[in-house]
Amino acid sequence: MTLTINGKVSDSIRAATVQELLDELKIAPVRVAVEVNLTVVRKAEYGTFPIRDGDVIEIVNFVAGG
Amino acid sequence: MEDKLVIRGIEFRSRLWVGTGKYKDFDETKRAIEASGADVVTVAVRRTNITDRKTENLLDYLDPGKYKILPNTAGCYTVEDALRYSRLAREAGVSDLIKLEVIGDDKTLFPDVIGLLKATEILAKEGFIVLPYTNDDPIMAKRLVDAGASAVMPLAAPIGSGLGIRNPYNMKIIIEQATVPIIVDAGVGTASDVAIAMELGCDAVLLNTAIAGAKDPIAMAEAMKHGVIAGRLAYKAGRIPKKLYATASSPFDGML
Numbered sequence: 612m613t614l615t616i617n618g619k620v621s622d623s624i625r626a627a628t629v630q631e632l633l634d635e636l637k638i639a640p641v642r643v644a645v646e647v648n649l650t651v652v653r654k655a656e657y658g659t660f661p662i663r664d665g666d667v668i669e670i671v672n673f674v675a676g677g
Numbered sequence: 678m679e680d681k682l683v684i685r686g687i688e689f690r691s692r693l694w695v696g697t698g699k700y701k702d703f704d705e706t707k708r709a710i711e712a713s714g715a716d717v718v719t720v721a722v723r724r725t726n727i728t729d730r731k732t733e734n735l736l737d738y739l740d741p742g743k744y745k746i747l748p749n750t751a752g753c754y755t756v757e758d759a760l761r762y763s764r765l766a767r768e769a770g771v772s773d774l775i776k777l778e779v780i781g782d783d784k785t786l787f788p789d790v791i792g793l794l795k796a797t798e799i800l801a802k803e804g805f806i807v808l809p810y811t812n813d814d815p816i817m818a819k820r821l822v823d824a825g826a827s828a829v830m831p832l833a834a835p836i837g838s839g840l841g842i843r844n845p846y847n848m849k850i851i852i853e854q855a856t857v858p859i860i861v862d863a864g865v866g867t868a869s870d871v872a873i874a875m876e877l878g879c880d881a882v883l884l885n886t887a888i889a890g891a892k893d894p895i896a897m898a899e900a901m902k903h904g905v906i907a908g909r910l911a912y913k914a915g916r917i918p919k920k921l922y923a924t925a926s927s928p929f930d931g932m933l
Contacts, residue, residue, distance in 0.1 A: 617724040637730050644722075644769035651764045669724065671765050675706065675735050676721025676751050677696025677836070677863075677885030 612664045630657040632668070643672045680909070682880050684858055685806050685827045687745070687774075690716040692875070693905040694747070694860065696885025700894065703738040709888055710739070712898035719747045719776055719883065722766045741771075747808070749776040754789070759796045763805060775800060776830070776862075776883075777809045786836045790817050794824055801825025810862050813843075815850040818859070828857050830883065833874060834864025837886040841870035845877055852878040867897075868904030875908025876916065 613622045616636075626632035629652050633640050645652045646669040652660045662668070682689040694717035700706040710718055718739060726732045736746075748766035753759040756779060763775045779796055781789030788811050800807045806827045811817055813831045821829050831851055834840035841864065842848055852859050858880035865871050871882045882905055891897035 617727055619727075636727050638725060638727070642734065642736060642769060643725055644765040644767075646761075646765060649761070651768050654768065669765075670727060671722050672725045672734065672769060673720035673736060673746065673748060673766075674723045675697040675700065675703075676749055677698040677719055677889075 612662075614662065614665075615667045617668070617670055624662070626662050628658055628662060629660040632662055633657065633670075636670070638670065643670050645670050680913070682858060684808075687806070689745070689881070690714075691902075691905075692881040692909055693871070693901055694719070694881055694883040695888060695898070695901075696883070697735055697739075698885050699889035703733060703735060705894060706735065706889075707738045709894045709898040710744070712895045712902070713888065714902040716743070717745045717747050717883075719749050719885070721749055721751050722762050722769065745772070745774070746770055747774050747776050749810075750778045752780070753778060754780050756792045756796045756799075759792070760799060763796075763800055764803075767805065773804055773806045775805050775807055777807050788812055788832075790814070794820055797821055797826050798824040801827075808860065813847045813851065815847060815854060818851045819854065822855075822857050826857060828860055828880070829855070830860045830862035832863045833861050833870065836863040837890075838864050839866030839870075839887060839890075840864055841866055842873055842877070845873065848874070848877050848879065868900040871901055871904040872908035872911070875905055876911045878912050881905075 614624050626635050629645050647666055682692055691714050693715045695713050695715040696719045697706050750759045750762040753762055759779045779789045779792035781787050793809050797807050797809050808828045808830050809821050809826050810830045818829045833842040860881040860883055861874040861879045862883040865884050865887050874882050888894050888898045
């Protein structure tokens with residue numbers, strides 16, 4: 612499966628859902644937001660929202676800013 | 678008497694809000710914010726570092742019970758981007774607050790008010806508490822409120838410029854006609870600038886560079902805290918009118 616995550620192409624991910632993806636990347640879901648193919652995924656849907664070959668995924672968090 | 682700022686039912690302890698950008702490190706950020714007394718801190722939304730999970734996060738340094746996190750859409754030049762960042766921010770955070778920026782130009786960082794108005798309208802309908810960063814234009818301030826803004830954040834001067842309030846008369850008009858809180862955002866340089874903003878009657882001041890860029894950010898944070906308090910008290914106290922000639926403060930009676 613080939614995914615684009617935060618602008619980088621990856622073919623090592625095996626996750627079937629957003630939750631599994633975050634687990635695999637060792638990212639705690641609480642402080643991030645995830646977008647799959649420009650759709651923001653609600654936290655409640657992480658366990659069911661599917662990850663498919665070719666998906667473009669963005670994982671963001673808060674950083675210092677004014 | 679209590680003099681709290683309230684926006685859409687959310688109570689704020691402090692009328693000074695601060696950004697978290699441009700500090701030397703997270704420890705300095707934390708100490709400056711503490712010294713400022715602010716209870717609102719702004720943050721930006723950016724990609725998570727997915728390769729190095731040991732990278733420290735700002736939020737590890739800020740007690741979520743102590744501070745309200747206000748995400749911004751800094752760096753967004755289009756309505757679409759501003760909407761996208763806002764929606765991500767809401768999902769990453771815990772509230773509907775958004776400091777909405779639609780930037781028009783990278784040299785001035787002045788807002789693109791046409792895009793700002795559109796984005797405000799859309800996000801307000803989606804239930805966001807929209808705080809738009811706008812120009813010091815009284816008509817635009819009204820239009821933003823009509824579009825659903827919960828507060829309006831006119832700039833004092835360009836972001837990071839330190840020029841202070843360049844158009845106090847416009848700011849006064851914005852404040853006088855306001856039906857929502859007015860928060861001066863960006864462009865102040867020192868404590869007297871924030872005192873002037875508060876004396877004009879604005880409800881709060883949001884700043885970042887003036888503290889983070891000072892030689893001693895912690896001391897400047899404290900100065901800003903006092904500037905806001907002094908300005909607010911002076912506004913509430915009601916200053917004397919300005920006039921051209923003197924009025925003696927000592928009596929003539931009893932003079933030799």
